[in-house]
Amino acid sequence: IMDCINAKYVSQKISKTRWRPVSASSLQQPELLATGSWDNEVQMRVFFFGFFFNLFQFLDQDRLVTASSSGAVTIYNLKSESQTLSVLHTWEGAHHYQCARAPCTAVVCSSPELVSVGEDGRVVLYKADQSRIVRTIENADSSTIHAVTFLRTAEVLTVNSIGQLKLWDLRQGNEPAQILTLTGDRVPLHCVDKHPNQQHIVATGGQDGMLCIWDVRQGSVPFSLMEAHSAEMWEVHFHPSNPDHLFTCSEDGSLLHWETSSGSDTPSFLQGRNSSMMSRSATAPAGGNQSLISAWLSGDSSKGRLETTxxxxxxxxSVNSLDVLGQCLVCGTDGEAVYIHRRVLV
Incomplete structure (x- = not known):
């Protein structure tokens, strides 16, 4: 597995890494990625570019959305030939306190919509082709919102610093449609991602390094808790086209590939593999019809296998960010390195 990894040292701590999307009809692997940093100026690279923002997402192949510690959200146009960025529009001070600007903590895109969240507890909705902010939920949270993801076109899910998930219907009022929470200690949640095919299945990670799988249709507590990392989990991502695979990265310096199968036998992609560990799962009770259950929601270990590599x-x-597209995985670290793996078995 280590023969497939290429390390690039870039003289800056990497806070975010993202592959540039490839067209749905394209069979080619991604070739261009963006990296963001908080401790260096703009730098150009042969195969990627870095810039002085620590939060961003690709809106599409040609546009990139960034968010900064000054509370601004900006759309850039990417010129592939020169690998340069030009500003299309900026929403200054989208996140703010009464007398000062507030850091934006996360941004998510579902073209043409985009949503940002911040330390000020606001959820802000924009449209890429509109210069005015579409909507602001002023008091969405009394604590810092750490991450956000779209569940459906008009629904987003946020996670906060007191261990809560809040589901927001952007067509409705200023109250969350649903609140889910970790039981016991209010462990801050740092990251969230939805299952690409079954939007009710959500994965989160937080300060205690635990991987939590939630079914937002059933109850208000996580379906399962798994020991993942020994320190804060910074990002969690389902594989976009094969969601039986999931990836997590952590302050403890590790990047884990989680593989699950709904079959009782070891799946073909695990045969002959050296797995570093088998996770221990503590499954919470869940009712309802389980006939069409995802492998991630299979509480019976004889029906679902889960291994990590x-x-x-x-x-x-610290591994601060990761992204996966096709067989290509990228991550960025505090060790001023970008690691690229181009033959991930999924």
């Missing part, structure tokens, strides 16, 4: 050659400094 370490994806980096050794423990590094």
């Amino acid at each position: 370490h994806m980096l050659p050794s423990q590094t400094l």
Whole structure:
């Protein structure tokens, strides 16, 4: 597995990494990625570019949305030939306190809509082709919102610093449609991602390094809790086209590839593989019809297998961000390195 990894050292701590999307009809692997940093100026690279923002998402192949610690959200146009960015529009001070600007903590895109969240507890909705902010939920949270994801076109899910998930219907009022929470200690949640095919299935990670799987249709507590990392989990991502695979990265310097199968036998992609560990799952009760259950929601270990593999050659400094597209995985670290794996088995 280590023979497939290419490390690039870039003299800046990497806070975010994202592959540029490829067209749905294209069979080619992604070739261009963006990296963001908080401790260096703009830098150009042969195969990627870096810039002085620590939060961003691709809106589409040609546009990139960034969010900054000054509370501004900006859309850039990407010129592939020169690998340069030009500003299309900026929403200044989208996140703010009464007398000062507030850091934006996350941004998510579902073209043409985009949503940002911040330390000010606001949820802000924009449209890429409109210069005015579409809507602001002023008091969405009394604590810091750490991450956001679209569940459906008009529904977003946020996670906060007191262990809560809040589901927002952007067509409705200023109250969350649903609140889910970790039981016991209010462990801050840092990241969230939805299952690409079954939007009711959500994965989160937080300060305690636990991977939580939630079914937002059933109850208000996580369906399962799994021991993942020994420190804060910074990002979690389902594979976009094969969601039986999931990836997590952490302050502890590790990047894990999680693989699940609904079959009782070891699936073909696990045969002959050296797995670093088998996770222990503590499954919460869930009712309802389970006939069309995802492998991630299979509480019976005889029906669902879950294994994890370490994806980096050794423990590094904090792995702050990861992205996966096709067989290509990228992550960025505090060790001023970008790791690229082009043959992920999914």
